[in-house]
Amino acid sequence: MVGDGFRVHNFFPSGYNIPQDRMSPFFLMDYNSKIDFSPRENPRGVGVHPHRGFETVTIAFHGKVAHHDSAGNSGVISEGGVQWMTAGSGVLHKEYHEQEYSRNGGPFQMVQLWVNLPAKFKMTPPKYQGLNADQMGKWQSEDGNAKVDVIAGNFKGTAGAASTFSPIEMYVIRLKAGASLEFDLPADFNTGILTVEGSVSYHDEFNANTDEFALFLNDGETVHVTAVEDATLFLISGAPLNEPIAAHGPFLMNTYEEIHQAILDFGQGKFGTLED
Numbered sequence: 001m002v003g004d005g006f007r008v009h010n011f012f013p014s015g016y017n018i019p020q021d022r023m024s025p026f027f028l029m030d031y032n033s034k035i036d037f038s039p040r041e042n043p044r045g046v047g048v049h050p051h052r053g054f055e056t057v058t059i060a061f062h063g064k065v066a067h068h069d070s071a072g073n074s075g076v077i078s079e080g081g082v083q084w085m086t087a088g089s090g091v092l093h094k095e096y097h098e099q100e101y102s103r104n105g106g107p108f109q110m111v112q113l114w115v116n117l118p119a120k121f122k123m124t125p126p127k128y129q130g131l132n133a134d135q136m137g138k139w140q141s142e143d144g145n146a147k148v149d150v151i152a153g154n155f156k157g158t159a160g161a162a163s164t165f166s167p168i169e170m171y172v173i174r175l176k177a178g179a180s181l182e183f184d185l186p187a188d189f190n191t192g193i194l195t196v197e198g199s200v201s202y203h204d205e206f207n208a209n210t211d212e213f214a215l216f217l218n219d220g221e222t223v224h225v226t227a228v229e230d231a232t233l234f235l236i237s238g239a240p241l242n243e244p245i246a247a248h249g250p251f252l253m254n255t256y257e258e259i260h261q262a263i264l265d266f267g268q269g270k271f272g273t274l275e276d
């Protein structure tokens with residue numbers, strides 16, 4: 001559990017001896033697979049905590065999440081929405097189930113990514129992009145059997161809704177059973193696809209079922225996917241930063257001197273204030 005509101009498993013950086021920069025610029029991926037939360041008056045979640053040097057990106061598939069931070073930004077996202085928070089030089093934030101959702105309970109399914117920032121942007125001012133489902137770039141095939149919500153990047157000429165600090169493609173893909181789609185992504189981009197719902201096959205060779213994450217090799221430019229049954233996929237792909245990583249708790253910097261400085265600055269109240 002992260003706080004008491006997010007029951008996650010971590011696809012990376014942990015496990016299988018995968019180096020911590022194998023998915024650069026994505027540093028961490030926490031996945032709350034679908035569960036039912038019981039109704040509760042006091043929303044579950046994570047209390048006030050700091051971040052510096054990267055972005056937290058939360059994608060809602062089911063349920064609603066509210067965000068508040070010390071830069072004065074707040075927002076609620078629901079199904080199909082994305083909270084893209086740039087911690088940059090430092091923020092305090094809290095992440096909770098939205099009040100009405102908490103009161104009613106129900107299915108909850110989310111992803112949180114930590115997107116690393118290039119060294120030259122690590123101390124950029126904090127920023128918040130709250131994006132609802134209807135703000136995403138919308139692409140669909142002629143027969144309507146394949147739909148892509150472009151969160152970031154550009155898919156077949158349809159631009160994403162979010163601005164990024166390094167080249168990133170991020171899509172939510174919905175396929176009807178039997179539908180196929182191809183993604184052209186640079187070979188050096190690190191690419192992974194989570195099966196959020198249903199099941200698919202890649203290159204007519206590898207199957208991926210609900211809650212499985214497919215990690216792609218860097219040896220080709222095309223990902224070919226076919227839906228075995230109706231499926232929802234979450235694709236991330238990005239240009240690796242190729243910079244040193246120093247990670248400690250909620251801070252993600254290039255050197256341990258910078259980590260030390262982040263701890264000092266946080267202790268001295270330089271991340272602002274936010275009520276619990």
Ligand code: MN
Pocket residue numbers: 049051056093095
């Ligand atoms: Mn956080």
